[in-house]
Amino acid sequence: AQTVTQSQPEMSVQEAETVTLSCTYDTSESNYYLFWYKQPPSRQMILVIRQEAYKQQNATENRFSVNFQKAAKSFSLKISDSQLGDTAMYFCAFVTNSGYALNFGKGTSLLVTP
Amino acid sequence: GAVVSQHPSWVICKSGTSVKIECRSLDFQATTMFWYRQFPKQSLMLMATSNEGSKATYEQGVEKDKFLINHASLTLSTLTVTSAHPEDSSFYICSVSPPGTGDGELFFGEGSRLTVL
Numbered sequence: 001a002q003t004v005t006q007s008q009p010e011m012s013v014q015e016a017e018t019v020t021l022s023c024t025y026d027t028s029e030s031n032y033y034l035f036w037y038k039q040p041p042s043r044q045m046i047l048v049i050r051q052e053a054y055k056q057q058n059a060t061e062n063r064f065s066v067n068f069q070k071a072a073k074s075f076s077l078k079i080s081d082s083q084l085g086d087t088a089m090y091f092c093a094f095v096t097n098s099g100y101a102l103n104f105g106k107g108t109s110l111l112v113t114p
Numbered sequence: 115g116a117v118v119s120q121h122p123s124w125v126i127c128k129s130g131t132s133v134k135i136e137c138r139s140l141d142f143q144a145t146t147m148f149w150y151r152q153f154p155k156q157s158l159m160l161m162a163t164s165n166e167g168s169k170a171t172y173e174q175g176v177e178k179d180k181f182l183i184n185h186a187s188l189t190l191s192t193l194t195v196t197s198a199h200p201e202d203s204s205f206y207i208c209s210v211s212p213p214g215t216g217d218g219e220l221f222f223g224e225g226s227r228l229t230v231l
Contacts, residue, residue, distance in 0.1 A: 033218045043205060045158075045222035091157060095218035101148050102209075102220055106157045 002027045004105035012111045013082045021077045021108045023092030032096040036077045040088040082112045117141050118210050120223030135193045135226045137208030143188035144210045152205040164191040198230040
C-alpha cells in the first residue's frame with residue numbers, strides 16, 4: 001500500500017518565524033514525485049513545491065524548502081519568514097511512475113499569527 | 115500554469131435530485147481527469163479517474179451508479195451525483211495532469227461545494 005502520513009494536524013507560527021511541517025510516506029517503488037500543496041480558505045489547491053525522488057538536492061522555492069530524506073521516506077516542508085497569507089491547510093502528496101493519481105496525506109492546518 | 119475550471123462552485127439541491135458538476139481544461143487537451151472528494155477539514159480522497167472515450171475507473175468503495183462520470187471530450191469531464199442524499203454533501207474537486215509534464219503534478223479546479231437538503 002502507498003500511504004502518506006502527516007503527523008501534525010495543526011500548527012501555529014508567528015509572523016516572520018520559521019516552521020517545519022512533517023511528512024512521511026511509504027512506497028516500495030524507487031521512482032516517484034513528491035509534492036506539497038497549499039489549500040487556503042478559498043479551497044483552491046495550489047502547488048507549493050515539488051521534488052523528484054531521483055534528485056538528491058532538496059527543492060527550494062523562495063521561502064519554501066524541503067528536507068527530503070529518501071532512505072527515511074521523509075519529506076518535510078520548511079517555511080521561512082512566515083507570512084499571514086501562508087495560513088492554510090498543507091497537504092503532502094506523492095505519485096509513483098507506475099501510478100496515475102496523487103496520494104494525499106491528511107493535511108496540516110497552519111495558522112500564522114501576527 | 116494550466117487552468118482548470120469547475121462549475122458550479124456551489125450548489126444546493128433537494129434530496130433525491132441529481133446534480134451535475136462540470137470540469138473543463140481550458141489550456142490543453144486532457145485524456146485523463148481525476149475527481150476527488152473532500153469532507154470538512156479532511157484530506158482529498160480520489161473517487162475516480164475519468165478517461166476520454168472510455169469508462170471511468172472508480173476507486174474501491176465508490177458507487178459507480180451513484181457518481182456517474184462522463185468524459186465527453188478532451189476538455190470536459192462531468193460528475194453527476196444521482197439521487198443525492200444528505201450524506202453526499204461534500205466538496206468535490208477535479209484535477210488534470212497536463213500532458214508532457216511527466217512528473218504527475220496535478221492542476222486543480224476551484225472545487226464544487228454540494229449541499230443536499
